[in-house]
Amino acid sequence: MKKEYIMPFVESTQNVFHEFFGITPELDTPYFVKKEETLNWDVSGIIGIAGESKGVIVLSFNEKVAVSLVSKLVGRKVTTLDEDVIDTIAEVTNIIAGNSKKGFEEYRLKISLPSIIKGKEHVVFWPKQDIPILSIPFTVPEGKFMLFVGLEKKITNDILL
């Protein structure tokens, strides 16, 4: 794991939130979470990373934050995690992933299109091995959401992407 791999996502998250919701999320100190930890997230966007490092980056929201953010965006009161919310979160994650791309152009890294997971208090099963999962909490007035980073050490396979 390298700071340089993570910062583009952090910055792009802040920028996209600023653009979409008019708020710049505040950053809390990052820390590590245990693999098996249940974190009560309800909707997550998952971006796969491959290249000189491999793993996933996950953007997780709970229902409350997701719903209120989307309400703000669509301009009507949304109460549940309906299709609109999922679509919006997917779109936001997509843009965050896209924007962060320029940040690591100089590294041999490729990122996948994000996939969206919806599920009450779902658990993300992280890549094999004992890689530490870094979580970066963002605070917005509606609550918190989290950026998880699980990247393996440099691996020899598929290094040439």
Next chain:
Amino acid sequence: MSLRTKFIILLLLLNGMLFIFGFAFYFNNNRNNIIRNEISIIDAVHIALYEENVAVRGMFILPISRQISIMENAEKNLDRAISNLLSIRYLINRSPVIDQSIRNIIAERYSSLMSMPALLDIADKILNAVDRSIQSTANFEIINDYATVHGNEELKIRAKIFAELLFEIEKNIVSALANFDAQYKIIDNERTAIERNAIITFIIFFLAIVIISVVVGTLIARSIISVTHSLDKANKETDVIFKNIHEGIFQLDTSLKIGHLCSQYFENLFRDINFRNMPFLEFLREIGVAAKDIFVTEDYLKLFFNEKINNTLLAQVNPLDKVYISILDDNKKTQNRYVSFVFSIFVNADNQKELLGTVNDITEEVLYAEALKEEEEKNKEKMEQLLQIINIDPETMEEFFEDSQDEIEHINTLLKSNRSDYRKVVNEIYLAVHSVKGNAQILGLKNIADLLNIIENEIKTLLERPEISWENILDSTIKLGTIQESIDDLRERVIELQLYQSKLKNIEEKTGLFERTLHKVMATEGKKEGKLLELDYSNFNSKNMPKEHRKIVKDIFVQLARNAISHGIENPDEREKRGKNRQGKVCISLKKDSEGNMIYGFKDDGNGIDLEKVTKVAKKKGLAKEGEDFDISEAVKLIFNMGFTTAEESSLIAGRGVGLTLIREKINSAKGKIKIRTQQGKYCEYIIILPA
């Protein structure tokens, strides 16, 4: 012969032809002049003769005194003309006829002019005899008249002789002229012939030259065409090579500028650079080669023009064998690649030394090499870790893990609680790292300690900053993650070691090699015969077996197992029919009797010895008489005999009839005994007693 030599020879030939032709033309011209000249010499004789003739005729009517001098003059001219004939060479040499004719003309001259002195003498005397007054004007008639008038008889006679002489001379001259004309006609004919021949020769010669020139010209043209063609072909081939070769090829002239010659690959690789005619060093700068490498390259390339330095040495010091460059890809994006430049010297068509450069994209090789190196380092680290772990007491090790984990957990909790005091957080991380490092050092976990030391220093530098940003915190957190990973790694090594150790223990506890070998043989042989087998060795412990029995017992058991599989144990269906387990069972046992002998047992629950079958075979082989029955002990003796088998077809496993014989011999050589117990359809048991 090289094309070049051929070409030169042909050109020389053509030039030679032209030269010879020119020479022949000149020679021909010259010859014509000579002939003309020689003919005019002959003509002069004719004129001189004619003059003489005129002079002689004049003698009759013109004043004699004057005629004498004319006569003398004409004679002189004729003399000269005749003597000139002697200088004729060419025609004479060409034609013997002309030679003869000229000789004739010369000879004639003497015959015709023989009486000339006499004529002149008499003319003198005549003139002296007349009056002085008429001496100068007197002609033949006047003299005659004078003689008549003066009655000079002597003069009259003289005049008469004179006239006669004159007539004779004239006649001679006329005849000489006629002769000359005849000879001249001959000469003229000959000359025409010579000239005609010469013209024919010349024409033939000319045609020959033309033909040869045409042939030579064609050859030249052909060789030019073939040269052009092969050049064209070579050009095309070079073109194909240069278009398709997967290697960048380029050319550097003496001033180290990139020449015109370069492969498509090179053009594609550096398409965003206008490299033609660009100085190579500038080109290197363009593609982002480090300045120090460029500096060295300049000197390096100059070395190639020094003949004393050999190529192997040059290849070894190549500063561009692995350079990192930046180029634009198809999408105009900057791309970093590793390339390798290799140079060699060559002499170009203008005999000048130039450099041929090749460039290869070695990015993949370099990256793979890096990956390989990384892997090797990882493995080395693993080994080192293992060595380090081995020296540590397991409990201390566990304590280290727990302590380290505690430290990390502590920091993580601190991070989780989101303290806004970044400096304090970083300081805590620093302290934790320091403490873990200390422990690692004490335990001699060098790799971890080194890593921690680096991280500690980095964090220390961070602490010296006036302000610590969130990004710094992220960085420190990631470092903490790295430490966690390293400790996890180490723990994994420890677990691997434990696993290995427990496996070792398992092996010791499990069956010995002997039992496993036998089991393996049975499994494979059974599979071949389609039989299911189980080995029961609960009463057999190979550890109790004397070392010297190991080999012999193994051989015997393997043979017995084979025997059991092919003759004893029935196939699963058959067994089921007989109310037996589908799986055949082989029990081996080992006991020691009171005398210290080892008693090895081998029992299968198969068909036992088939007395009927043995009897049948024995009868067939003539070992027993018809109608005679065997009892079991006799049957056993038989089957231990060489070459006895009940199997219908021999296979690798059984049927060769040597198995039991071998066993007997082995037991004999070990001074042992073998007993067989069998019940048909139930079992067969071999008991082997070997002295310890």
